Amino acid sequence: MIKKYTSGRPINTQAVVEQFDSISIKELPFKNKIDNGKFIFEFDMSEDDIVYGLGEAPRGINKRGWVYESFCSDDPFHTETKSSLYAAHNFIMLYGSNTFGIFIDFPAKIRWDIGYTSSNKTVVAIDGTDFDIYFIDNGTPIEIVKEFRKAIGTSYIPPFWAFGYQQSRWSYHNAAAVDAVIDGYNKADIPLDSVYLDIDYMQCYKDFTVDEEKFPDFKKYVEEKRRQGIHLIPIIDAGVKKEDGYSVYEEGRDNGYFCKTEDGSDFEGGVWPGIVGFPDFLREDVREWFGSKYKVLTDCGIDGFWNDMNEPAIFYSEKGLENALNKAVDMKGKNLDLSKFFELKDTFLGLSNNAEDYSSIYHTIDGRQVCHDKVHNIYGANMTKAAGEYFEKEFGKGKILMFSRASYIGAHRSSGIWFGDNHSWWSHILLNLKMLPSANMCGFLYCGADLGGFNENATRDLVLRFLALGVFTPLMRNHAALGTRNQECYNFENCEDFKDIVQVRYRLIPYLYRIFCKASEENDMIFRPLSFDYPDDKIARECETQLMLGDECMICPVYEQNVNGQYVYLPEDMTFVKLSGTNVSTEEMKKGVHYIDVRLNEVPLFIKQGKQIELCSPALRTSFLNAEDCIMIP
Ligand code: MIG
Numbered sequence: 001m002i003k004k005y006t007s008g009r010p011i012n013t014q015a016v017v018e019q020f021d022s023i024s025i026k027e028l029p030f031k032n033k034i035d036n037g038k039f040i041f042e043f044d045m046s047e048d049d050i051v052y053g054l055g056e057a058p059r060g061i062n063k064r065g066w067v068y069e070s071f072c073s074d075d076p077f078h079t080e081t082k083s084s085l086y087a088a089h090n091f092i093m094l095y096g097s098n099t100f101g102i103f104i105d106f107p108a109k110i111r112w113d114i115g116y117t118s119s120n121k122t123v124v125a126i127d128g129t130d131f132d133i134y135f136i137d138n139g140t141p142i143e144i145v146k147e148f149r150k151a152i153g154t155s156y157i158p159p160f161w162a163f164g165y166q167q168s169r170w171s172y173h174n175a176a177a178v179d180a181v182i183d184g185y186n187k188a189d190i191p192l193d194s195v196y197l198d199i200d201y202m203q204c205y206k207d208f209t210v211d212e213e214k215f216p217d218f219k220k221y222v223e224e225k226r227r228q229g230i231h232l233i234p235i236i237d238a239g240v241k242k243e244d245g246y247s248v249y250e251e252g253r254d255n256g257y258f259c260k261t262e263d264g265s266d267f268e269g270g271v272w273p274g275i276v277g278f279p280d281f282l283r284e285d286v287r288e289w290f291g292s293k294y295k296v297l298t299d300c301g302i303d304g305f306w307n308d309m310n311e312p313a314i315f316y317s318e319k320g321l322e323n324a325l326n327k328a329v330d331m332k333g334k335n336l337d338l339s340k341f342f343e344l345k346d347t348f349l350g351l352s353n354n355a356e357d358y359s360s361i362y363h364t365i366d367g368r369q370v371c372h373d374k375v376h377n378i379y380g381a382n383m384t385k386a387a388g389e390y391f392e393k394e395f396g397k398g399k400i401l402m403f404s405r406a407s408y409i410g411a412h413r414s415s416g417i418w419f420g421d422n423h424s425w426w427s428h429i430l431l432n433l434k435m436l437p438s439a440n441m442c443g444f445l446y447c448g449a450d451l452g453g454f455n456e457n458a459t460r461d462l463v464l465r466f467l468a469l470g471v472f473t474p475l476m477r478n479h480a481a482l483g484t485r486n487q488e489c490y491n492f493e494n495c496e497d498f499k500d501i502v503q504v505r506y507r508l509i510p511y512l513y514r515i516f517c518k519a520s521e522e523n524d525m526i527f528r529p530l531s532f533d534y535p536d537d538k539i540a541r542e543c544e545t546q547l548m549l550g551d552e553c554m555i556c557p558v559y560e561q562n563v564n565g566q567y568v569y570l571p572e573d574m575t576f577v578k579l580s581g582t583n584v585s586t587e588e589m590k591k592g593v594h595y596i597d598v599r600l601n602e603v604p605l606f607i608k609q610g611k612q613i614e615l616c617s618p619a620l621r622t623s624f625l626n627a628e629d630c631i632m633i634p
Contacts, residue, residue: 001138001147008130013378015105015410017153042123049096051114055089055442058082060544061434061529067116071109072377072406074313076421086420087407088377089442101144106131107378141532145441149523153413155445157520162401163509164193164622165502168479171200174214184490190499191506191620197234205273206241208296222301229621233304238312238383239276252277257286260362267361269314281382282363291390304401310380311406316351324348380406388414409442416446424453429466429559440525448475457485460492464600469557471505471603497601500581503618504603510627511613515550534571552611558598565597574606575634586634
């Protein structure tokens with residue numbers, strides 16, 4: 001069912017684990033051409049065809065009607081007119097008059113014009129001529145996804161406790177701040193399993209260090225939290241601070257482990273710690289070295305990490321900053337017309353994640369110097385692989401929780417992902433929902449968004465509604481940015497409502513964990529578009545606000561403010577279940593459109609005819625859950 005078409009000499013991204021014989025690209029069953037060094041192919045779409053895929057990406061579940069780009073980008077404004085987010089997940093599937101999947105294994109840019117220029121055409125432009133295209137046809141959408149997933153290998157399963165509720169913020173500055181969070185949750189009687197440590201736990205943002213003043217005797221502290229049933233999860237950034245005497249930097253520099261510039265010197269960029277070296281994660285020896293550094297923290301009892309800034313995000317390069325400053329000096333005292341003024345402003349605004357900087361970075365692959373532009377999209381995935389390889393060797397599979405911001409297909413075997421710096425916007429509840437099935441298609445099962453929204457101030461009702469979706473996402477983490485309103489559950493009035501929502505999560509964990517493991521084992525999806533289950537139902541096919549969950553359920557989170565319910569579409573007769581704290585109400589409903597009442601402390605769920613799911617008693621920690629003690633609903 002899978003055919004692999006090879007052009008030129010592709011870089012081995014290790015996305016695919018199954019072996020396939022290569023067919024010449026000349027045989028590719030799509031009209032194609034090479035134009036200006038780009039390989040471009042296209043296919044026609046009928047009016048009603050749907051295009052799925054692209055994993056973590058902006059816009060709808062159906063990707064039609066926009067142009068996307070595979071280019072891992074650190075962009076905190078996930079508005080609908082963006083073309084990429086932090087990941088490059090190069091899988092799409094046409095579903096309709098013709099049904100097939102395409103995976104392009106290529107680590108540089110790809111432009112996906114999916115009915116944007118011409119509404120009934122998809123035109124894909126690959127920024128090079130060395131790549132593999134995997135073509136999968138002859139099957140239903142789920143069969144095609146499973147075939148693809150089999151080729152890319154089994155999805156990562158995190159430890160059981162990673163299904164608990166997690167609280168994060170940039171930053172809980174010291175042990176007292178972390179304790180206050182745990183206290184806040186304990187006092188409010190709201191379940192909690194993890195608290196996150198953002199960049200401020202480190203000494204001057206140096207990876208694999210802990211600021212002793214903020215966390216004296218870190219090891220003891222970690223142990224103490226573990227006795228309270230809480231896992232601390234520190235962040236690791238991609239860049240290593242340039243500083244004499246800092247062993248990680250010195251080892252990297254002395255062994256030549258950092259990415260280079262064309263003349264062979266270390267590429268230096270500015271990120272949180274100031275100037276950093278970027279480990280050349282594409283090299284196996286560098287991965288082994290960087291991976292083993294996590295030991296400093298695992299030795300303290302840490303068993304979860306999040307990898308950040310690995311697109312890589314670069315605030316500025318020395319060269320870029322110097323040019324900008326020179327320009328400013330040049331313009332000083334001159335009467336700037338508007339174009340000059342904007343030129344100056346844009347020069348500074350363009351310092352971050354600058355294309356010229358990326359082009360000036362070099363990696364070493366099999367002894368050859370390779371420009372970063374050619375491999376940009378696998379940088380972050382290889383950072384995560386470095387850690388994943390180390391964890392697996394040291395602790396065995398699935399013992400350490402890890403998820404990453406940047407990713408490429410293949411990273412799903414050793415890690416989860418989170419969807420980066422979203423906003424406390426109502427529209428981002430739906431964006432979160434829409435990315436779930438797309439990420440699942442690409443192998444990423446352990447994923448989720450910053451619940452409550454990362455940027456800007458959240459409102460109480462937004463956090464509650466966001467959490468009510470998060471009840472179902474494998475990663476259920478509330479995270480917010482520095483300077484925004486506190487959005488820990490206990491900080492809002494009447495936090496009983498929050499308890500009701502988070503308790504529902506804990507009641508569902510045995511079910512959620514079971515379907516997660518099953519999806520990993522069977523290369524299946526946890527979240528599916530409704531069309532997968534109801535292919536002949538036009539309304540289901542077009543639904544962008546509800547999802548199928550496992551083999552049993554349909555979810556339909558509330559995503560508008562100031563409403564006490566909403567319309568839902570039932571593609572068949574179902575049981576409407578409302579969960580709130582320990583309360584469960586059920587009601588049989590007929591196929592069709594219904595208005596359902598959903599209060600802020602309620603989680604709506606639909607269960608298919610003839611199906612049941614297990615609910616356990618809630619507990620304050622996952623370790624106190626008793627999966628034996630379940631009732632079946634309905
Ligand atoms: O430039 O570490 O996406 O979750 O809180 C911001 C601080 C860097 C970006 C991550 C976000 C994290 C933040 N980081």
